[in-house]
Each structure stands twice: as structure tokens, then as C-alpha cells.
Amino acid sequence: MGISTKDGCEIPEQGNMAGVDLGPILYPHSVAVIGASSAFGKWGQLILTNIVAGGFEGEIYPVNPKASSLCGLTAYKTVTDIPQPVDVAFITVPAPGIPAVLEDCGKKGVKGLVVITSGFSETGGEGLKLEREIVEICNRFGMVLIGPNTMGIISPYAKLFATGTHTRPRPGGVAFISQSGNLGNQLVHWASHQGIGISQFVGSGNEAMLGCAEYLEFLEQDDHARIIILYMENVGNGKRFLEVAERVNRTKPVIVLKGGRTSAGKAAAASHTGSMGGEYRIFRAACRQAGVLSVDAPAELLDLSAGFSSLPLPKGDRVGIVTLGGGWGVVTADACNEKGLRVPPIPESIIARLNRYLPPFWSKSNPLDLVGTRDTEVPVVAVEELLKWDGVDAVISLGIIGRTELVRLLVDSTGKVDHEASGEALKEILDFVDIYEQEYVATMVELMEKYEKPVIGVSLTRSEKGTVRPIDGKRYAGVFYQTPEAAVNVLGRMVQYWRFHRDRGGAS
Secondary structure (H helix, E strand, O other): OOEEOOOOOEEOOOOOOOOOOOHHHHOOOEEEEEOOOOOOOOHHHHHHHHHHHOOOOOEEEEEOOOOOEEOOEEOEOOHHHOOOOOOEEEEOOOHHHHHHHHHHHHHHOOOEEEEOOOOOHHHOOHHHHHHHHHHHHHHHHOOEEEOOOOOEEEEHHHOEEEEOOOOOOOEEEEEEEEOOHHHHHHHHHHHHHOOOOEEEEEEOOOOOOOOHHHHHHHHHHOOOOOEEEEEEOOOOOHHHHHHHHHHHOOOOOEEEEEOOOOHHHHHHHHHHHOOOOOOHHHHHHHHHHHOOEEEOOHHHHHHHHHHHHHOOOOOOOEEEEEEOOHHHHHHHHHHHHHOOOEOOOOOHHHHHHHHOOOOOOOOOOOOEEOOOOOOOOHHHHHHHHHHHOOOOOEEEEEOOOOHHHHHHHHHHHHHHHOOOOOHHHHHHHHHHHHHHHHHHHHHHHHHHHHHOOOEEEEOOOOOOOOOEEEOOOOOOEEEEEOOHHHHHHHHHHHHHHHHHHHHOOOOO
């Protein structure tokens, strides 16, 4: 049953609007910014400048009753003055003025609304009544509402960047729905710096009309979205959400970070988006039953996003480990066992082939210790030997990428103390290492496409090049984490996802 307004109109409960078409909002041909402004830092200025500077190729209509032009574009007094159709309107005017604006949008035939403005159900009392009123208006005109109290949306394939923070991630396979705008924008910003491509970001805000189930249903049909991550505080209609999530999860991994897991978190969530969290243990158990992966930290969302969106899914739990040094291999093997992954011994045939490349004292076991070799061919040979063996389902490679920074420090020291050292020669050394790393990444991607097994890297040092290294024209990308435990955790969760589907007949 829905909520009845004072004039008898019924508002559907959030989470019950099946089959909502979000295409006109996430892939629009024309947008209006109602409340557009030239005042630096105001929401109307943040949204408008981001859309324009982000390169949106459709029509952009600023709406401001006191301006004739903004950002070099003709400004209109009201949305009804715009001579052409409008797919989606971004609304930043104060809350009390929203109903009148929505009435105008309805008369104009606007298909979708993104209400940035706060001051609704998160404040309780009158704010809740106002939120119910704007939902009733949207229902009456058949408009789709995102928000209110949202940080906006990002749709890189449409070149639409409409959030308060001017982060512009590359197009990719990760769709991200977040009830918290600030957390969502922070994660998108981190993702862009780590090379993780985004298909959509939606700050769902108070979710007055649409909940996570509706977003999942749309993303299920969206070919750009390969993996879906959710930050949730309010589950809404829990039964429907889990039914939809389980269905979507059969073809696209669904990963959830649940806010409001503790009493302090629940209180914070209620004051911030107007939501109340349910019992976390029950929620987590239900997710596990549906095969949905739940995580406990934002950083893990990013790690899993990188892995699931960029690597082939493993078809088993057996891991081959290639390491530049012995200690890392020991730590990684321990972490694999603790995550339920197996590290099988390697056969004599592989040992015999690698004996031709490595000194007699190499480990001759899994982990495969390269004993700090400087031979640039050996790491590639070692990884491929493991990949083509049917005894492993994935390979973790440690320490091959990330040597550039250490070489740079050595070059700096050499230049300071050896006055006879040629600056050009030292630069050539740096260039050689950098080119080698690029070629190594490209080779790992080729091997993944050849053998359909993931190769998960761990960088020797912290790198500014990010976790994901995409290669033009390739399905997969190089993925290099900062720590062995991060790499093992991602592989463990990928195996968990594979195992869930195998047990239900959905994975080979």
C-alpha cells in the first residue's frame, strides 16, 4: 500500500516502482539547470559549469529569472520558456519553491528530475510533507524523480557530469549507486585516480520515488554496466530489493556497502538522508543467501570494482603465486589459505622449464620465487607457465610492476655522487624501465585473454599510475594493488561469486 496525500493521491512506497526507464535521465539529449547561477560555489553554478566544462554534447538550458545568459548560453526565466524539449532538469532552487518548479516541469513535458536541494524528509516534519508533495506532482505528470537531497549524477558515456564535485572519470563498466552524495563523490574521485572506469554514478539521496531495486532493474538492462556497487543506508522494501538483487547478480556482480550497521551509524543515517537502517546481521545473511557480496569499508568497494570490472572471473580456487622475493610469497600464501584459496605444488614439468631461466637455488615450488631476477623475460615466462597449467585458476604476481620508482631513486643518487655519469644515460635507464612496465602490463592482458584466467598484480611501490591499467581495444586491463592482502581479498571474493553461481548451475 502507498502513502495517501491530503488530496487523496496515493504515493507508491519507495521500492515498488518496477520497470522505471532511467534512460532519459542517464542518457539525455537535453538538460535544463533550474536555479543556474554565476555565483561561485553555489549549487546552480557547480552543476551548470560541470555540465558545460565536462563536454556534454546535447542541449543545455540554464534557467534563472534574473539572467539573460550564463556560461555563454542563453538563460530562460522559467523552464516553460525553453523552446525545445527537455529530457532532464537539475533543480537547485530552495525547497519551498520546488513544487511550483515541478508543476512547470510537468507542463513542459520534462521526463526526469534530479532534485539537488535538501530540506525534505531528512529534516522530518514539514520536510517530510514537502517530499510527499513533490512525489505526488511527479506521479501526476509521469515524471521520474532522483532525490531529493542528492549530489547529482555522472554518466560518462553520455559525457554528462552533473555533480557538485568536478570529477570526470573515464567511461567503464562500474555502475555506482549511493544514498550518500559525499561518500559517493569521494569514491568516484578515488576511482578516477585509480583508473577505474565508471558507467554511471547516481546519488540517490532520500530516494523519495526510486530505491536501489529500481536502479538495479535499469542497470540490469544497461550494457555499459558490468558490475554494480551500492552504498545503502535504507533498504526500503527489503524483500523486493533482495529479489531483484539476486536476479541481477546472476549476470552482473552486485556489491553492497551498508551504512548504519551500528547504533551510532543508524542515528547518523537518519539525520543525514532520512533513512533508518535495519538489523545488519540479518541484512548481511540475506545478501549472502542471494549471492550479493557485502563489504565493510569504502576501500574494499574500490578494490572489488577494479577486479570485477577488469579481470576474467576465476573458475576455481587454486592460485599460482609469482614473486620477485620470497617473503612476499610466504605472506601471500598464508593470506590465500586464510581466505579459503588453495596454493597447489607445481609439477616437475614446470620446474624443468623454469630451470633454464633461474639459478639453481630458486624455490622450485609454489609460490614461485624469482629470487630478484633482473632478466626481463623471466616474469612473463613464469606467469604464462602457471596460466597454461590446468592446476591453477588464477595467478597473483608480486613486485614486477613498481620498480620504476626505485630505479628513479637510484638514478637520483647516482647523479648526485657520480659526476661522470651521463645524464642522458641515466634518463635512458628510467625510460627503459618505464617502457618495460608498460609492455609487461600489455602482455599480462594478452595472457588473460588467451587463457581466460585472472592475473592479479601487486605493485612493488606505490604508483601514481593507479590500480587499473587499461589497454586500448582489450576486454581486460592490468590490475595492480598496493598490498598482497588486498589482492588476495579481491581474488577470494571473486571465487566466492564464482562458487555461488557454480553451486546454482550458473557458472561453468
